[in-house]
Amino acid sequence: MKFKNAAAAGAIALATALALSACSGNGGGSDSTSTATASKTAAAVDYSSLSGTLTAGGSSAQANVQQAWTAAFQAQAGNVKINYDKSQGSGGGVTNWLNGSYDFAGTDAALSADQFTQAKTTCGADGAVNIPVYLSGVSIIYKLSGVDKLNLDSKTIASIFSGAITTWNDPAIAALNKGVTLPSTPISVVHRSDGSGTTNNFTTYLHQQQPSIWTWDASTAWPNSTGSGQQGGSGVVNTVEAGDGTIGYADQSSIGTATAAAVEVGTSGKFVSYSEAAATESLAQSGSITPQGKGDLTVTIDTTKINNAKAYPIPLLSYDVLCKTFKDSNQGKVTAAYLGFIVSSTGQQVGAKNAGAAPLPDSFLSKAAETLASVK
Template sequence: MTDSEGNTVKFNKAAAAGTIALASVLALAACSSDGSGSPSTSTSTASKPAAVDYSSLSGTLTAGGSSAQANAQAAWTAAFTAQASGVKINYDKSQGSGGGVTNWLNGSYDFAGTDAALSADQFTQAQTTCGSAGGVNIPVYLSGVSIIYKLDGVSKLNLDAKTIAEIFAGKITTWNDPAITALNSGVTLPSTPISVVHRSDGSGTTANFTTYLHQQQPSVWTWDAGTAWPNSIGSGQQGGSGVVNTVAAGNGTIGYADQSSIGDATAASVEVGSTGKFVAYSEAGATASLDASGVIDAQGDGDLTVAIDTTKITSAKAYPIPLLSYDVLCKSFKDSAQGKLTAAYLGFIVSSTGQKIGAKNAGAAPLPASFQTKAADTLSSIK
């Protein structure tokens, strides 16, 4: 059985998290994190913080946005509410990043999931939504943008940044183009036309992907990075599931999607820089890529907007197209109890425990420890 995003295996795993015994969840929290976002120490002699007791919390959180976060949010919700039985969390993945931010700015959501940090204009608009303190971007979810394809008879494919950019810019139009064959010695590539599939809705996944294209190949990918697909090449589809399903239904198709949403789709290995090393997605590879390429570029006090420079990803152990997703929330809530509840849930997400749950149930990559610590610090100040 598949869900509306077409993520059979991943969604089932996330749903299964709801059956985790409370004792098991608390044991995991106790041995790995205090649940507030402070990462566990790597030294065996250091004392380990006690688990946070969420059992007294109650209320309902209403949120939505990023479909990339959907499987992780399902797992996080199940694990958190196993400890906080009086809490209900509604996360609407159908909105996508753009819709999630819009609904949050309109005051409909307690927080929004987005694969692109708030823009400068949105950050300013948040002062209307939240009051003068405004909002903050909190990194919560790390994955990778996978280049998925469907080409009969071809189960393995290497692509480099220039070739990917030329395909999605419409400059390479057949699968046996010399640029592709040169990267795939021993693979028989047909003359099948290439059918590009991209997002039609405002998408943070698109923002992450186009950031990579523009940074790596600015002479080919001349459009600026952004949440909207910038050209008329190929077929636009709603949501990550729309891209995945359209690629899977065709032959000669190629698209991009968050790794956690691709299901059984075949993904290409991508060259790291100009190293000649072609890397498949891995959790460790995504963490390594953010460690190498990401720095905090705060838009305000406590904000954790991350600037990613993919040209700094040079290790063959790193996956070259990282996808970093945020939850955005107000720094000060009109209802302080709602602010406390929102901060508690997001604190659980960014804790060592929450990151392990996201990795186990959604194939997410753990955020680097420094990002977990910064996120916990910001969330501790939410009012």
């Protein structure tokens, strides 16, 4: 799904209107002190005085939202150019950033402990910080003739993607979809072939929910030989859509017209389809900040804590990673300003309206604004 010019215009118009509201001194109608703090932090920056070029890349899940944020930010910072390369995936983005090629990296998995240590070589003694910027969900997409609605639970999903369930009329699937005629079509699993934070979020869910079936630890790399691997989220979506009997996983914002299954919350018998509100509720229930260093906002997600039908069971949280101290102070200033815009209430509304992003909880936005204010 490419970002349309009309949508870019909408992002610009929304950002301008919200920025004017934030500067009016009336609080913009926000009912949250922390969101107001984040907005004021962004509004205090004189974007028009900024200049420079930011080079970044990584998470394909962030592709659409980065286009929305870039369009809206550049409307207020006309002398700033932002290049975000979605083709690298989270793994390639982090590698390029650690090599010094990017000002920041987009990744759906926070830096590992080893990468966090490596970042001191890239950034200097102050190291790096993970900033949560984008919230969505991992959708289970499928293409099966005659079936346009499907319920799946964690046990069945883990069994399908591990290769234990191989046909669509398997009794385990049929039990969840009474009244649906399921064909004997073989199941064709499609997964990411590249290092992928979406894979990390998905395998976190599988291992937490069904450790006896999904015996592999969470990882950015697909851990087994089941199915076929495809490059990027778009590769997974296109392959699922081109087949019959196919199933895969992808960030919700990238699935386009693909059909997504409803997923059971725990063992409640309640099957939930993705929505922005359900993703926000999911992170509020399952996420806690577990810093790896001063100012870092790594989030630990425990999907077993998601316990009601207001929440989507497979959250996807994505970060932007940057140095705390830049070798070029202007690059640090511009990068912090752009990411500060992203985590403001204005930026989050731009992402929601133009790319289907779920707003991050207010407490996350407030902490992100505080960390970015210390970047130099």
